[in-house]
Amino acid sequence: MTLVYLIAGEASGDVLGARLIEALRRRRPDLTYTGIGGARMAEQGLTTLFPMQDLAVMGIAEILPRVIKLRNRLHQTITDIAARRPALVITIDSPGFTLRVLRAIAPLGLKRVHYVAPQVWAWRPGRVRHFPGLWDRLLCLLPFEPDFFAPHGLNPVFVGHPVLQSGADQGDAIRFRAQFGLDGGAQPLILMPGSRRTETARLMPVFRETIARLAPHHPALVPVLAAAPAIAPELAAQAASWPTRPIIVTDPATRYDAFAAAAAALTKSGTSTLELALAGVPMAVTYRVNPLSAALARRLITVPHVAMINLLANHALVPERLQSDCAPTQLATTIEDILTNPAIAATQRTGFTQALSRLKAPDGLPPNEAAATAALEVLGQ
Known part of the structure; x- marks a missing residue:
């Protein structure tokens, strides 16, 4: 069995991860999943290293009292990835945590995909210079993001926005x-x-x-x-x-x-x-x-x-x-x-x-299917 390691740090990432696993399972039933996720990813077969809620903190006032615990969770994640050596690591949003993981595991030579581009195009765009080498493919939710990231050699691909699969237009x-x-x-x-x-x-x-x-x-x-x-x-x-x-x-x-x-x-x-x-x-x-x-x-x-x-x-x-x-x-x-x-x-x-x-994704696929296609391309390289 081929192991895929996914990391989500908040509820929206859990939804994205679950939909991605669902699409991957249809294409590759031989894949297994571990990492960090919530209830939605668990329903799709992911075994989580620790509760995702440990990472779901926002703002200085909330983060400061939990710095030590967050640092320990970061070390635990990096150690687990190094021990398991998965065929593919997929990090989902939560850049404060996931980008630190990607930076730490870069020397391991693992295939890496980051899902949801950091919104540095909106403010402090100079931060993009810190990203080269963190991933093999960047999955973008917004159509103008590839034009921003491509000149920096960050391998972006637009996969469509998950709001299109949210059901927000299906209310009664x-x-x-x-x-x-x-x-x-x-x-x-x-x-x-x-x-x-x-x-x-x-x-x-x-x-x-x-x-x-x-x-x-x-x-x-x-x-x-x-x-x-x-x-x-x-x-x-x-x-x-x-x-x-x-x-x-x-x-x-x-x-x-x-x-x-x-x-x-x-x-x-x-x-x-x-x-x-x-x-x-x-x-x-x-x-x-x-x-x-x-x-x-x-x-x-x-x-x-x-x-x-x-x-x-x-x-x-x-x-x-x-x-x-x-x-x-x-x-x-x-x-x-x-x-x-x-x-x-x-x-x-x-x-x-x-x-x-x-x-909408350029090829007309649902966003999770387009994301799965891009992830499997990296896995197969």
Whole structure:
């Protein structure tokens, strides 16, 4: 049996890894899988070295108390790879951990693939000079990434974006309304404050006041708070004091049903904009960090937009309300425009279709199949 070693460090990577293993198993039933992953990868046959949750920490405040444990997990992973000498190592996103692993195992001469290109094209692009020699193939999710990485000899290949396989466009509006007792006139407003406490701490109070401004003019408006399961209880406690109590959804299926029923959405920047676009939900994007981080970001960011859907569209398809504009008055006005002007929603939906078409793999394969093809090419070299 041929051993493939996969490493994922967070929930999104676990989903990617599971879909990749599923595609690999169809092509090569002789492969076996070990490494680091979560429940989804385990369902596909991966034996994990330790719980993936040990790596799923974000932000300086969360990482510092766990530095020693993370360092030990890094050493444990490197030692395990050296002992097993797999035929192929596939690292998935989580660059803070995975790139350190790749750098450490480079002298072993193993075949290596990195899945999800580091987004250095967005800020501090000079960091790309540290990447040569880390992998044999870089699997890119965005169509413009190969043009950035290829001149540096990093062997990129565009494999399509996994949001196309997410099911975000398969929700059932009738089921959602029935589940939560909403009549046909209700206007669900999706609120997506992020999955990290540093994000939600800044956005939840703003969302509360935004709803307070919208509610008197839109009595049919129903806030729907999409919450990561790990922090859902905290968000529910905060939302208990909102003037209009939101529906809280945590699992993807219910979230996608909510998308199907939604009149509009207010979301942080990130992959959530692609999910909403796939579901055809008109939206506004917002984000706020501390002023020092914002000042630093303005010096380092090299792209014209923060919303992924705007980067794909190559213009401000959806409004971005950032920093000082991430305020209740501005956000309420922006959502009011979407709710009351059908032309805005129609323009966004047309733009979504055009932008998302760029996320399809060039050969027409589903993203996980395209990724499996690229990985097997490296394995066969």
